[in-house]
Amino acid sequence: MDERALLDHQFTVAAYVVTWAIQLGYLAWLGLKWRTQKRNAAHSGSNPR
Amino acid sequence: MKKLAIGLYAALTVALMVWGFYQAIYVAPDEQTMHEVQRIFYYHVPSAMVAFLFFAISLAGSIGYLACRRNRAEWAQISDAWALAGAEVGVVFCTVVLITGPIWGRRAWGIWWTWDARLTTTLVLWLIYVSYLLLRRFAAGPQVQTLAAVLGIFGALDVPIVYMSNRWWRTQHPAPVFGGGEDSGIKDPAMLHAFAWNVIAWLAWGILILTLRYRVERQHQKFAAQEAQDALEA
Numbered sequence: 008m009d010e011r012a013l014l015d016h017q018f019t020v021a022a023y024v025v026t027w028a029i030q031l032g033y034l035a036w037l038g039l040k041w042r043t044q045k046r047n048a049a050h051s052g053s054n055p056r
Numbered sequence: 057m058k059k060l061a062i063g064l065y066a067a068l069t070v071a072l073m074v075w076g077f078y079q080a081i082y083v084a085p086d087e088q089t090m091h092e093v094q095r096i097f098y099y100h101v102p103s104a105m106v107a108f109l110f111f112a113i114s115l116a117g118s119i120g121y122l123a124c125r126r127n128r129a130e131w132a133q134i135s136d137a138w139a140l141a142g143a144e145v146g147v148v149f150c151t152v153v154l155i156t157g158p159i160w161g162r163r164a165w166g167i168w169w170t171w172d173a174r175l176t177t178t179l180v181l182w183l184i185y186v187s188y189l190l191l192r193r194f195a196a197g198p199q200v201q202t203l204a205a206v207l208g209i210f211g212a213l214d215v216p217i218v219y220m221s222n223r224w225w226r227t228q229h230p231a232p233v234f235g236g237g238e239d240s241g242i243k244d245p246a247m248l249h250a251f252a253w254n255v256i257a258w259l260a261w262g263i264l265i266l267t268l269r270y271r272v273e274r275q276h277q278k279f280a281a282q283e284a285q286d287a288l289e290a
Contacts, residue, residue: 015092018163022096022156023077026103029155033148034265041272048279051286 069260076250076257084250093163098250100156102258104178107149109259110266111185111215114142118208121201133277136201139208140192141269143185145262150182165228173221174229181218184211 080098087094117139124132157175158168169175188207192200222229242248 012092015090015163018093018159019095022159023099025155025159026099026152029148029152030261030265033145034268037265037268037272041268041275044272044275044279048275051279051283 065260066264069257069264072253072257072260076254079250079253084247085244087247090164093160096156096160098254099258100153100160101251102255103149103152103156105255106258106262107146107153108215108219110142110146110149110262111181111212112142113266114139114146114185114208115212117142118205118212121205122209125202132201134274136205137270137273137277139205140273141266143188143208143211145266145269147182147185147189148265149258149262150178150185154178154182161228170228172227172229173225174218174227177214177218177221181211181214184214 076098080095084095084098086092117135117137120135121132121139124135157178161170162168184207188204188211191207192204195203221227242251
C-alpha cells in the first residue's frame with residue numbers, strides 16, 4: 008500500500024470511527040437519562056408511564 | 057408485545073447497519089479520482105439527509121405546540137416532545153456531517169475547512185439548533201417552550217438554504233447528489249446500491265433513537281406534571 012492509499016485508508020477509518028463514537032455515545036447518554044428518570048419516578052412513589 | 061416489536065426493530069436496524077457498512081466498504085467500487093476516501097460519502101450524505109428530516113420533524117412539532125398550547129394541553133406537550141427530540145437527534149446527525157465533511161475535505165481539497173456557502177450554512181444550522189437545545193436546558197419559566205418553538209421554526213428556515221446553497225452559489229462543495237441537473241447523481245449502480253442501503257440503515261437508526269428520545273421526554277413531562285400536582289396537594 009503506497010503512502011497516498013495508506014492516508015486515504017486512515018482518513019476513511021477516522022470518519023467511520025468518529026461517526027460511530029458520536030452515535031453510540033449519544034445512545035449511551037440517552038440510556039443513562041432514561042434509567043435515571045425511571046429511578047427518580049420509582050423513588051418518588053409514582054409511576055409516570 | 058410492544059417490547060418484542062421494539063426488540064425486533066432494533067435487531068433489524070443493527071442488521072441494516074452491518075449490511076450498509078459491508079456495502080460501503082467491500083461492495084462499492086473505488087471512485088476514480090478520490091479513491092478510498094470517497095467511501096466517507098456513504099456515511100456523510102445519509103447523515104445529512106436524516107438531519108434535514110429530523111429538523112423538519114422539529115419544525116412540525118414546534119408549529120403543533122404553538123397551535124395547541126392554549127386549548128389542547130396534551131397535544132401541545134406531545135408536539136413539544138417531538139420538537140425537542142427532532143432537534144436533538146438532528147443535531148447529533150448534523151455533528152456527524154460537520155466532522156466527516158472536513159475529514160473528507162482534507163484529503164479531497166487539501167484543506168479542513170473553507171467558508172463556502174454549503175459549509176457555512178450547515179454550520180449556522182448546527183449553531184441555531186445547539187442554541188435551541190441550550191435554551192431548553194438552561195432557561196426557566198413558563199415561556200421556555202414557546203420561545204423554543206419560535207426558535208425551532210426560524211432554525212428550520214435554514215434547511216432549504218443549506219439544501220439549495222450549492223445550486224444558488226458557486227461552492228467548493230461537490231455538486232448535488234440528486235436534483236442538480238444532468239451531471240448530478242451516482243452513475244455506478246454498485247455505488248448507488250451502497251448509498252441506498254446506507255440511507256435506509258441510517259434512517260432506521262435515526263428513527264430508533266428519535267423514538268427513544270421522544271419517550272424519554274414524555275416520561276420527563278409526566279414526571280414533572282406529577283411533581284407539580286404533588287406540590288399543589290401538599
